[in-house]
Amino acid sequence: MLSIQSAFALDPQAKPDNVSRAMTGALMSRLQNSGFNPNDPRYGNTLARISPQLSGVAGTAAAVTVGTVTAPGWASVALAVGVGAVITYAVNLGIDSLVRWLFRNDGKIDESGDSLPIQTSTAMTIGGAYWKVSFHSGNINIELAGGDGEAIARQGYFEYLSQTNQNTSSTPNCSPSTNQVACGVIFALRQASGAPTSCPAGSMFKNGMCSAYTFVSPAAVPQKTALTPQQATNDIPAVDLEKKLNPAIVAALVNKAWQQAAAQPGYDGLPYPQSKPITATEAATWTAQNPDYAPTIRDFTAPNPATTASPQPWALPQNPTAATTTPATTPNANTTNPAASNAQENLGADPAIGAPTLEQTPTAQMILQPILDLLPDLKNFSPTMASGICPRPTLNLFGHTQTFEAHCAILDNNRDVIRAAMVLAFTLSALLIILSA
Incomplete structure (x- = not known):
C-alpha cells in the first residue's frame, strides 16, 4: 500500500522557480492574446510590479521545513496571498493527484484525498501461484x-x-x-x-x-481540517510529488498577485482584468507548450529560500523559458521627460483666441428635405384609369348568329371580388420585389 510520508525528506531536487516561470508564462500569454506588444513599457512594468508584491507576501507566509531547509514555499505564499478567495473548493493539488486541498482564508488548509489504487490486475491461473x-x-x-x-x-x-x-x-x-x-x-x-x-x-x-472485488479502497489522505502548511505538506503521498501542479492553482496565484499589485499606489503596469481573470486553461496551455518548465507538486510545496544563485526567489522572470531566470525590472525606472529642457509655451491670461463656434443644429425638416426633393417629376404623376369592354365574340352556324356573352355577366356580377383579388396579388408581388432588392 502507498504510504503517507514527508514530501521532501529524501529528495532535494525541487525547482520552485518553475512555479514563477509558469506564472510569468500564463501572464505573458494573456497580455499577448489581449493585443499588448512585449515592447510596451506597461508589459514589463506589470511583471516588475507583481514581484515586490509576492516578496512582501512571502515575508508574512508560514515557513515550511524540509530536511535542513526552512523557508516559505509557494504553497504557504498561496495561502498568504489569498487564493482561497479564488479557489473556493477543495482542489486537487496536481493533475490526477490523490490529495485535495482547500485553501482557507485563515492561513490553514483542509485536506482530503481520493481513493488509493489497490492493484487488482493480476489474473489467477488454476494450479498456479x-x-x-x-x-x-x-x-x-x-x-x-x-x-x-x-x-x-x-x-x-x-x-x-x-x-x-x-x-x-x-x-x-x-x-x-x-x-x-x-x-x-x-x-x-x-x-x-x-x-x-x-x-x-x-x-x-x-x-x-x-x-x-467489493472492498472499499482507502483514501490517500483522510479528511483533516485546519492544518498548517507544514502538516498538510507532510501528508502528501509520495506518489503525488512528481505529478504536474494543477493549472488552476497557477492561475489563482498570478491573478491574486496581479490584482493586489494593481491596487498599490504608483502602479504603472496594465490594469487587472477584474471581469476576465486568467483561466486555468491559459495556464495549462503554456505548461503544455513548455513541459520542461511545468511545475510539480514538489516544486509548489518545497521551501524557496533566497540563495546566492537566486537572491530574489519570488520575482517573476522576464523570460520564463530562459536557462537562468532574470527578475523583471521596471523599464520606466530612472527615466526623464525628453522635452523637459524645452522652453514652455505660455499663451498668457487672455490669448484672444475667441470662443469656438458651432454649426447650426439641423431641424427634422432640414434632415428630411434631401429625401423629399428626390425625383420631383413624380410628385404630379397621376395614373389614368383604363376602361374596358367585355368582349362578346359571335359565331355564324347553320344560318344563325350566336353571341357568347354569359361570361360577361359572370365577370360583372363578381367585379368587386376580382378587383380585390388583383389588388392583393399585385401588392404582394410589389412587396416581394422590394424585399428581395
Whole structure:
C-alpha cells in the first residue's frame, strides 16, 4: 500500500522557480492574446510590479521545513496571498493527484484525498501461484483466493465487517510483505502453487465462482481540517510529488498577485482584468507548450529560500523559458521627460483666441428635405384609369348568329371580388420585389 510520508525528506531536487516561470508564462500569454506588444513599457512594468508584491507576501507566509531547509514555499505564499478567495473548493493539488486541498482564508488548509489504487490486475491461473484468506471463528467463515495479495486481504476484511454487522465503509491499515498481507485481523498468505481455479484480472474466487472485488479502497489522505502548511505538506503521498501542479492553482496565484499589485499606489503596469481573470486553461496551455518548465507538486510545496544563485526567489522572470531566470525590472525606472529642457509655451491670461463656434443644429425638416426633393417629376404623376369592354365574340352556324356573352355577366356580377383579388396579388408581388432588392 502507498504510504503517507514527508514530501521532501529524501529528495532535494525541487525547482520552485518553475512555479514563477509558469506564472510569468500564463501572464505573458494573456497580455499577448489581449493585443499588448512585449515592447510596451506597461508589459514589463506589470511583471516588475507583481514581484515586490509576492516578496512582501512571502515575508508574512508560514515557513515550511524540509530536511535542513526552512523557508516559505509557494504553497504557504498561496495561502498568504489569498487564493482561497479564488479557489473556493477543495482542489486537487496536481493533475490526477490523490490529495485535495482547500485553501482557507485563515492561513490553514483542509485536506482530503481520493481513493488509493489497490492493484487488482493480476489474473489467477488454476494450479498456479495465488493469494488466499482462510478465516473461521464462530459463525464467521471466510474463504477467498485471488491473484493480488492486498486486494484479497482487504476483501477478507470487508467480509469480516459484513459478517460481524460492522460498518463496511471502514478501511484498515494494511501491512504488505513478500508472502503475507495483514489487514486488521485478516491475513492473506501467498501460495506458490495450487490455485483452485482460473479467474480473470479484477476478480477473486469466492463461494465456488469468480466474483468482482467489493472492498472499499482507502483514501490517500483522510479528511483533516485546519492544518498548517507544514502538516498538510507532510501528508502528501509520495506518489503525488512528481505529478504536474494543477493549472488552476497557477492561475489563482498570478491573478491574486496581479490584482493586489494593481491596487498599490504608483502602479504603472496594465490594469487587472477584474471581469476576465486568467483561466486555468491559459495556464495549462503554456505548461503544455513548455513541459520542461511545468511545475510539480514538489516544486509548489518545497521551501524557496533566497540563495546566492537566486537572491530574489519570488520575482517573476522576464523570460520564463530562459536557462537562468532574470527578475523583471521596471523599464520606466530612472527615466526623464525628453522635452523637459524645452522652453514652455505660455499663451498668457487672455490669448484672444475667441470662443469656438458651432454649426447650426439641423431641424427634422432640414434632415428630411434631401429625401423629399428626390425625383420631383413624380410628385404630379397621376395614373389614368383604363376602361374596358367585355368582349362578346359571335359565331355564324347553320344560318344563325350566336353571341357568347354569359361570361360577361359572370365577370360583372363578381367585379368587386376580382378587383380585390388583383389588388392583393399585385401588392404582394410589389412587396416581394422590394424585399428581395
